[in-house]
Amino acid sequence: MSADAGKRQAAEAAMTYIDNGSIIGVGTGSTVNVFIECLARDPGRIRAAVSSSEASTRLLEDAGIEVMDLNHAGPLDLYVDGADESNRHLSLIKGGGGALTREKIIAGASRRFVCIADDSKLVGTLGAFPLPVEVIPMARSFVAREIVKRIGGQPELRERFTTDNGNVILDVRNLEIAEPVKFERTLNDIPGVVTNGLFALRGADVLLLGGADGVQTLEA
Ligand SMILES: O=C[C@H](O)[C@H](O)[C@H](O)COP(=O)(O)O
Numbered sequence: 575m576s577a578d579a580g581k582r583q584a585a586e587a588a589m590t591y592i593d594n595g596s597i598i599g600v601g602t603g604s605t606v607n608v609f610i611e612c613l614a615r616d617p618g619r620i621r622a623a624v625s626s627s628e629a630s631t632r633l634l635e636d637a638g639i640e641v642m643d644l645n646h647a648g649p650l651d652l653y654v655d656g657a658d659e660s661n662r663h664l665s666l667i668k669g670g671g672g673a674l675t676r677e678k679i680i681a682g683a684s685r686r687f688v689c690i691a692d693d694s695k696l697v698g699t700l701g702a703f704p705l706p707v708e709v710i711p712m713a714r715s716f717v718a719r720e721i722v723k724r725i726g727g728q729p730e731l732r733e734r735f736t737t738d739n740g741n742v743i744l745d746v747r748n749l750e751i752a753e754p755v756k757f758e759r760t761l762n763d764i765p766g767v768v769t770n771g772l773f774a775l776r777g778a779d780v781l782l783l784g785g786a787d788g789v790q791t792l793e794a
Pocket residue numbers: 601602603604605606655656657658668669670671672673674677
């Protein structure tokens with residue numbers, strides 16, 4: 575079975591978590607794009623969406639879904655988003671598409687985070703996927719040195735990429751993240767780091783994995 579088919583299965587399954595007429599948080603990425611296609615079949619199903627990126631905002635608006643500012647939406651019941659990797663405790667690496675900061679904010683503002691992915695994203699130990707770290711541009715060399723000193727790995731500037739917030743991304747390769755919460759806190763402590771792509775302090779609550787045997791549901 576292809577990864578695309580797995581993504582579609584997971585996205586369809588996430589539709590069952592939506593309460594009719596609610597305002598939901600919507601993430602970013604190819605899996606979420608399929609979820610937005612599912613929403614587009616019945617745009618009146620939700621009242622509005624809070625979007626984690628300019629890219630998702632465009633797709634939601636094209637689908638006839640109102641996009642609301644988080645400041646006006648209040649606490650959200652549900653956030654649906656993809657991941658680059660998940661371990662069995664539902665700690666995630668996110669930010670492959672560079673949307674990690676707004677994603678982390680909306681995940682934090684939501685009661686339930688349902689993560690959707692194809693089953694290749696489930697790993698034993700996080701870190702094979704390069705860990706994205708969003709950084710204030712003037713701090714990028716300093717932050718890269720501090721990352722090597724504090725957690726190891728090889729930070730590389732993501733070329734020709736600026737986040738929706740006007741910042742740059744360092745992708746940190748060669749990490750083995752046995753203690754995601756500790757790593758996340760350590761990275762948060764470096765001045766100049768806006769957000770790191772570890773979602774462990776606030777991981778997913780539910781992980782829906784599409785694959786050859788259908789949708790597997792893991793709960794935190
Ligand atoms: O910045 C991007 C997001 O964190 C995505 O949710 C993540 O990269 C997964 O994307 P995809 O569904 O395309 O694998």
